[in-house]
Amino acid sequence: MAQVALRDPDDALDVVQDAMLKLARNYASRPAAEWRPLFYRILENGIRDLQRRRSVRKRFMTWLPGAKEDPDNEAQDPLENVADSGPEIPEVLMQGQAMEKLEESLRALPARQREAFMLRNFEGLDVAETATAMGCSEGSVKTHYSRAVHTLRDQLGEVW
Amino acid sequence: MNEQSLGQSPGDPRTVEPQTAFEERSRALFQDSVESLSFATRSRLTRARHAALDAASAGRRPWFLRVGFLTPAGVTAAAVLAAFLWMGSPVGQHVVTVADGQSTLEDLDMVASSDDTIDMLQDDLEFYDWAEKDANSEPAA
Numbered sequence: 035m036a037q038v039a040l041r042d043p044d045d046a047l048d049v050v051q052d053a054m055l056k057l058a059r060n061y062a063s064r065p066a067a068e069w070r071p072l073f074y075r076i077l078e079n080g081i082r083d084l085q086r087r088r089s090v091r092k093r094f095m096t097w098l099p100g101a102k103e104d105p106d107n108e109a110q111d112p113l114e115n116v117a118d119s120g121p122e123i124p125e126v127l128m129q130g131q132a133m134e135k136l137e138e139s140l141r142a143l144p145a146r147q148r149e150a151f152m153l154r155n156f157e158g159l160d161v162a163e164t165a166t167a168m169g170c171s172e173g174s175v176k177t178h179y180s181r182a183v184h185t186l187r188d189q190l191g192e193v194w
Numbered sequence: 195m196n197e198q199s200l201g202q203s204p205g206d207p208r209t210v211e212p213q214t215a216f217e218e219r220s221r222a223l224f225q226d227s228v229e230s231l232s233f234a235t236r237s238r239l240t241r242a243r244h245a246a247l248d249a250a251s252a253g254r255r256p257w258f259l260r261v262g263f264l265t266p267a268g269v270t271a272a273a274v275l276a277a278f279l280w281m282g283s284p285v286g287q288h289v290v291t292v293a294d295g296q297s298t299l300e301d302l303d304m305v306a307s308s309d310d311t312i313d314m315l316q317d318d319l320e321f322y323d324w325a326e327k328d329a330n331s332e333p334a335a
Binding site: 043047050051054055057058059062129130132133136155156183186187190191192194 | 214215216217219220221223224226227230235238239242243245246247249250
């Protein structure tokens with residue numbers, strides 16, 4: 035979920051780790067039934083915060099004269115560019131490509147629809163849990179989810 | 195709090211009721227992508243989960259025992275926070291009750307247990323100082 039929203043595996047892992055720690059530190063005493071929606075709420079907030087910070091940093095960097103390079107862009111590990119010698123299984127590749135298409139379409143959705151879809155469909159939260167995680171009513175969750183499914187299905191087909 | 199609660203198995207199938215082939219397909223793709231996560235990613239998630247569980251265990255200890263684990267900078271920030279809460283309490287305006295005292299201690303415990311709060315205090319100490327003075331100043335006639 036964080037990976038889809040942030041596109042960066044390291045950032046996604048950082049946000050997930052942070053959400054786990056915040057949940058454990060601040061909400062461990064809450065009833066177990068609340069943990070899942072709380073976790074996803076913290077995660078969504080973390081994702082939104084990071085996106086906002088990225089946006090501010092990007093604007094700030096464009097103001098700086100001669101600062102065109104991303105300061106976070108560290109030297110690349112050459113090993114990362116070495117081709118994987120493992121067997122390429124067509125089915126796995128097809129699954130991967132299908133998932134990439136789904137991720138692209140998800141990124142194009144409005145944020146609330148994307149959240150509703152990922153929480154309900156990917157993470158398996160029910161309507162009430164999703165409403166708690168998103169901080170909205172169950173009716174809103176149903177609307178966001180339904181719109182997301184229709185838009186995605188229109189773009190990708192029933193089984194793309 | 196256990197490992198299951200920290201997302202070890204995302205998407206509990208028992209709570210999912212896919213209604214269309216599209217929903218089933220997208221869910222299956224997501225599950226596949228989770229299962230094909232790299233070893234490094236899985237390892238990092240496991241470490242994060244353990245760190246969170248440790249934090250949850252530490253959170254069950256009383257706050258005065260946890261003070262010993264704070265960094266010197268954290269202790270300073272916690273002391274400033276305590277002074278801030280104490281000076282900001284309505285002493286002199288009304289009699290402080292036991293419930294007030296407990297509430298303040300609980301608030302202190304809650305905020306002091308958050309690294310974010312301590313970091314925030316360290317970063318923005320001048321701002322909070324100004325905000326407190328501004329809030330306490332008499333409005334201009």
